[in-house]
Amino acid sequence: MIFSSVGMIPVMSSDSQQGTTTIRVRYAECDPMGVVHHAVYPIWFEIGRTELLRETGLTYRELEEAGVYLAVVDLSVKYRRPARYDDLLTLKTTWNDSGRVKITHDYELLRHGECLATGRTTLACLDKEGGIRPLPESLMIGNTDEN
C-alpha cells in the first residue's frame, strides 16, 4: 500500500486553488507529551503549498533556479487537537490570494475529517539579493483579480 505525504488532489474553484496532501507523522516530529511538536506544523504547511504549486505545473525549485524566492513574512497557527505519532493526516492548502508581491495561503489539518489545526502564511517575493520583487505571472493563479 502506498501512502502519500506529498501527493496532491487539486480542487479548482473560480477564485482560488486548493489541494490536499497526506502526511504520515514521523516519530522525530513528536515531543515528550507524545504529540507532534508545534514547530512542525509550519514545515507541513510548506509541503502543502509546495505540492499545490507543483500541481500548477511549476515547482518551487524551478522558481529559485530562475532567481525567484518566496520567503515567509507572516505565520499564524491555531492548534485545536493534538496530532500523534503515526497518524495519517490530511492537509488542505488553499492559495487564496496573490497580491503584487505577496501570496497568502490558508491551511487546514485534518484527521479522519476532524480539524486538528488551522494556519495561514504570507509569502513575499524576493530576488537573489533578498530584495522585494513583483511576483512572476506564473504565480498570479490564485489572484482573485486575475479570475
Add this chain to the structure above:
Amino acid sequence: MIFSSVGMIPVMSSDSQQGTTTIRVRYAECDPMGVVHHAVYPIWFEIGRTELLRETGLTYRELEEAGVYLAVVDLSVKYRRPARYDDLLTLKTTWNDSGRVKITHDYELLRHGECLATGRTTLACLDKEGGIRPLPESLMIGNTDEN
C-alpha cells in the same frame, strides 16, 4: 568567551515579567536561502519562555513532573529581516498575562538592537490526560490581576 543561549537577565515590572536570552544560530537551523528557516523561531520562543520561567525559581521540567503541562494553542510570528548562520541573537521574552487556564508570551528577536522578528504564543494548561486544568498559583506571576 562564554556566549549564553539559555541565560536570562530578568527585568521585573509591575504587571509583567521580561527576560533576555542569547541565541547562537546553528548551521542546521539555516536553509538554502542561507537564512534561518521560519519554523525554527517557535523553537527559540520556547527557549525564551523556558528560561524566563526558570528565573522565577521554577522549571518546566518540574511542572511536567508535577502533572502540569503547558501546550501551545496559538502561535503567530512576523518575520522582518532574516537571521543568518552564526548570528548571535537576543531574544526578549515578555510574560505579559496569565488567565485562569492560559498564558500569553510576546517575543522580540534582535541582532545588535535591530528587530528581526516578533511573535506571540498562547499556552493552555493541561493535565496528564490532556484535559484543560487551572494554572497553578506558581504560574500566576505574570497575571496583572495578581499585581
Add this chain to the structure above:
Amino acid sequence: MIFSSVGMIPVMSSDSQQGTTTIRVRYAECDPMGVVHHAVYPIWFEIGRTELLRETGLTYRELEEAGVYLAVVDLSVKYRRPARYDDLLTLKTTWNDSGRVKITHDYELLRHGECLATGRTTLACLDKEGGIRPLPESLMIGNTDEN
C-alpha cells in the same frame, strides 16, 4: 500524481526482509550549502524501518502501546553524494538480523539508481522503564536463526 514518502514495496528473501520507501526532500531539510543536512538522514532511516515493520503487519506505535520500545544504540552513515531540495529519493531498508535483544538495519539511499548514502542502525529492545528486555516473537522475522 501521488508520490509516496512512506510507502513500502516489500521484497522478501530467505534470510532477510527488505523494503523500499520513496522520500521527497523537504525545503526545511536542506542547509545553506543547498543540500540535505547530514542530521536528516537518521530521520529518514527511521521512516524506512518503520514502514518495513508496517509491512510485517505490525506498527511501531502498537509496539509502544504494548510496552515494547526500540531505542537506537548505534548509528553510522556514509555520505557519498549530496541529496538536494525536492529530490525524489528511494530508500532501501534491509532488516538483516535480529539478536535476542537487538535489531540491525542497513540502509541505502538512491536517486535514479545512484547511491547517495548508506547507513546502519542497531536498535535495543527496552521496557517502559528503559531496561533491556528480550525482543518479542513478532520482531524475530529478520532473524536468520529463525529462518
Add this chain to the structure above:
Amino acid sequence: MIFSSVGMIPVMSSDSQQGTTTIRVRYAECDPMGVVHHAVYPIWFEIGRTELLRETGLTYRELEEAGVYLAVVDLSVKYRRPARYDDLLTLKTTWNDSGRVKITHDYELLRHGECLATGRTTLACLDKEGGIRPLPESLMIGNTDEN
C-alpha cells in the same frame, strides 16, 4: 546565572586540540520516549566542532565566505544512556587529525561526568562547486604531521 550552549574552554595538547561546550537540552529535541531523539546528536556535534574552530580564531562562517566548505562524509554515534529534557550537558570535542582534504573529530557527551554518548565525524573540504579541494593552512592545526 549564565549557562553556555556554545562557549568553549579549549584544552591544547601536542597533537590535538580539544574543547568543551555546554548544551541545554531543548524540549523540541526530545521524543515520545521522553529522551533526546538520536538524530539530534549530530547537530550538537556540529556545534562542538564549530566552537572549537572559533577558539582557533577562525569561524566556519568566514570559511564559507572564503569559498571553503566542510561537508560531513562519515558519521558514527554510540548511544549509551539517554539524555533528557532540560539536562545541562557537556560536549567534549577533539580535533584529532587533519589529512590533506579531510578532518576527523571525536565527541564525548557527558552529564555530570557520566558518558551518555560518543561519536566521530569525518569532514571533507569542498569548493563552492562541491569538488574536493585541499584544506587551507588555517585548518591544519589538528594535524599531527604539523606538530
